[in-house]
Every structure is written in C-alpha cells, then in structure tokens.
Amino acid sequence: MRIAVTGASGKLGRAVVERLRASGNAVHALDVVGERGPGFTRVDFTDYGQTVDALFGIDDRHDGLDAVVHLAAAPAGGILPDSQTFHNNMSATFNVFQGARRAGIKTIVYASSETVLGIPFETPPPYIPLDEEYDTRPESIYSVTKHLEEQLAQKLVRWDPELSIAALRFSNVMDVADYAPFPSFDAGAGIRKWNLWGYIDARDGAQAVERALKLARPGFEAYIIAAADTVMSRSSASLAAEVFPSATITRELGEHETLLSIEKARRVLGFEPEHSWRDHA
Template sequence: MADGKKRIAVTGGHGKIGNVLVPYLRDLGHDVFVIDRDEPKSLDEPMMVADLTDFGQALDALSSIGKDVYARAEPKAFDVIVHLASMPHPRMVPDSEELRLNMMATYNVFEAARRLGIKNVVWTASEVGTGVPYDKTDAPYVPVDEDYPMRGYNVYSLTKVLGEEMAKQFCLNDPEMRITCLRLSNVMDPEEYAKFDTWQEDPTQRLWNFWTYVDNRDVAQAVAKAIDYDVRGKDAFFITNDETVMSTPTAELLDKHFPNIERRKEFVGNEVVISNEKAKRVLGFQPQYHWTDEK
C-alpha cells in the first residue's frame, strides 16, 4: 500500500458500491468507518447512523474517533472521506427532493471536511454530468474525455454538474484541499452480466451512455487508487471498462447510430467510447473484470 494504513470514512457505505468497496479497503489494511442512514449490519460494525442532509449530523459523524465508551468527536478524525451517499437514479423521488438530497449531502460533506481539517475527499460523481443521455443532447465528439462539456440534462445529472463545480470552488478557497471526482459509468455487479445478452440484438437500449459500463470491483480499485492520489485541488476521472456492453464493434455501432459525430480516434473491436485513459495514466487504474470473461 503506497501510503500505509489510513482511517477512512465511507458515506453511503451500505449501498451497491459500498458493499464491495468497504471490505476491499479493509482487506488493504485501512480502518474504515461507515456513515449511512441504515442500521449497522452487525453490532461490531464501525459505523454511525446519520442523515447527511442535516449539517449537524454530517459534522458529528465525520468527527468520530474511537468506539463504544471510548468514542468521541474530534477534528481531523479521518485521513480521507469517500463520499458515496447519493440518490442513485433520477426520478426516484420528486425532482426538487432529489436536488435537495444530493446537493445538501454533498455540500455538507465538503463543508464538514473543510471545517474539520480533513483535506482529502474522494467523491463518486458520474458520467451523467457530461450530457447523458448522449443520444438526446447532441454529443459533440467521441471518445468522451474529461474535457467534454458539462450538461445537466435532468435533475439527477444537474446535481453532478453542480457538485463538480462546488468541488472546484472548495479547492480554490482552500489550496490544501483535494477533492477527486470519479465519474463512474453504469456500475455492474457480476450477476448482472446475464442481461448483457438481451442488448445484443437491440443496441438502442444502451445509446444513452454509448454502451459503457464498469464492474463494481473495478470501482473499488479506482477508489483505492484515488485515495493515494496526493495532488491538491479538484480533479475528475472517468472510471469505465475497456470494452462496451456490446459484442458488435464500436466503429460499426457509431456508423449506424451516431453517423455524424466527430471521431477523434479509430476504435478497435468493442473498445469503450467513454475513455478511461486519464484514469489509467494518472491514477494507475486498470480494469480487471470484463463481462466477456465472466459469461
């Protein structure tokens, strides 16, 4: 481990990503503390039940040291905050409520980190902030990279656009702060690979994000890499697989479904359209799990 054992707070640690990430980080030797609205999975789980849309609860949870009778609140309680907590999909609740939940939780985590002197935050942002669904927003070019224009097509994606801008402003106002935004693609668990077969005859089902995905286990790897990325300021990385969800060659799919889009490279095989090149080059991220290997 590059920088040794760290004390890490994981918000939303009982969600889809957290269920894989938390044990992964513990296996690496880190001391992981979960903050979630759900009850503990066991009486021995290091966690706090808290509503992160309430600033007082966020501040208290992110200042937690120790456990049981030795537990107390202190600044700099954690070396790193991994902020997963979010509404995972659009239209799960009314739009105004989704805006409130996602934005208040993200603001409260960033602001609590600033006040507590916790300088390292890894936030799982999303591909959706760059105009997903791409088939509805006149995508300008492929492959999609981190220079892509941001566009909040719906309230869910708007919270990701605003969250990244907020991260930028927090880091401008505190030059010692680091907020690494991981723009996750559509996260898949291995048991979900069975449904990939249903898309092969109808690629239009996955036009919305250029047929892109990422394995949940590779998300855990990306977060671990981002934890060790010790560069101040706000930065963003797409976290995707190397391949699309389709067996059809990517160039053929683009010819048929996006014939007029600018192509800035030649695509080989079913090469991914939302590029993970920066994450590989800067973070050392390398996808290890591929749907074509696990069918």
C-alpha cells in the same frame, strides 16, 4: 489511513469498503440505511449536524479521519421526485464537503457521474470517445446536481490550497449478478446508447477510489471511470457509426473499446479495469 465511506451500504459502497479494508485501512462505514455491525454508523447526510459530528468523531468508532469517500446519494434520477433528488444529493454533498473542511480533512474522493457528459445523448456527442475535455452538459435534475457538486468542489479547493477533491464520474455500476441480461442488449444498438454502452464493475470502481485516495494531489480533478469494454458484442466502431453518425471518431477504436474514455484515469491514477461482463457471459 482512517477513512469514512458514506453510502457504504450501496452497491459501490460495499465494494469500496471491502477493498479499502483489505488494503489495511481503518474504514468507517456510514449510511442512512444498513445493519448494525462493526465499523458501521447510521448517519443522515442531509442533516449537517449529524454529518459534522460523524466526521469529527464517533464514540467507540473513531476520533478523527484522514480522508472521506463520499458515495451517499440517490443513485439516479426517477427514484425520488426531482425536487427531492436535488435537495437530497446537493445537501448531502455540501454537508460532507463542508464538514470535512471543518474537521481538517484534506482528502475527499466522491462519486460524480457519467450523466454530466450529456446522457441520454438525445443530442449526439460531438466526438467519440468522449473524455474530460468535453464540457459538462447535464440533461436532468440528477445530472444538474452532479454538475453543481463539481462546481462546488472547484471553488472549495480554490479557497484551500491544501484540499484535494477527486470527482469520479462513474459509469453504470454493476455487480456480477447484474450481467445476466447483457447479451439481450445485442437485440438493438439503441437499447443502451443512452450512456454510450458503458458500465463499470463495482470492484473496478473500488479500485479507482483507492487509487484516487493514494494520489490525493491538492486541487480538483475529474475522471471518467468505466470498464475497458462496452456492454455489447458488436464492435464499438460499428455502434458509433450506426447510432451517432455525426460524431467525429477521434482515433481508431478497439474491437469492444469503451466509448467513455478512461485514458485520463489510466494516465494519472494508474487505473486499469480488471473485470468484464464477458468473463461471466
């Protein structure tokens, strides 16, 4: 496939580019920052003209695409002022979605976020493990933007029955170098309760992207993408009981099972995490 990856210089973007190229795809790395090199083009996705131009074709790079992986965004709240977070992320996503449609690209996989589930869970989740059946409950401007991006995607696929958009609700993306502090989280159950003690190894995030590209069924689907385990040494059941006693536990939990359910991604995409922080502890 001929695939453009926006946000290709980011933590997840680098892993996605590496995996897709290793699988034999022609990958075009696009980002507002990054070093000049083969297959890389600097694009400001808040500029519609640049975005459309880059998706239609780039001299010495490509003359058309089969799919777009959209990862370009401020990756969390607080990095920019709230207004800039909204305008940057919403504009970039609209520009990529609309530009892809204008260019005749029918397959889009993009980074939504676990934050739409209610992070930082000051209001306890109604049940655990939390899954895609639970309605979105954004609690920040960053999360509101992710919610609105999903709403936009749902409307676009309704207008175009051939269009496929997969929203991957990534948990906190980690590289191996990020695992060193994980044992310190055991000092208190509340330290990482803000996202139900979840994370995702960037390499497994890239796996999810590749699987979503291969499936690419017309319509919109959202998937929670998290590691199979939590960031904690304690059992998942004990964490849920202590921190969220009012939440209904819907089934027996594995010892360190993720409380951000990945059952839909497993069932539909064939996603199966291959990496754990415990392998590097």
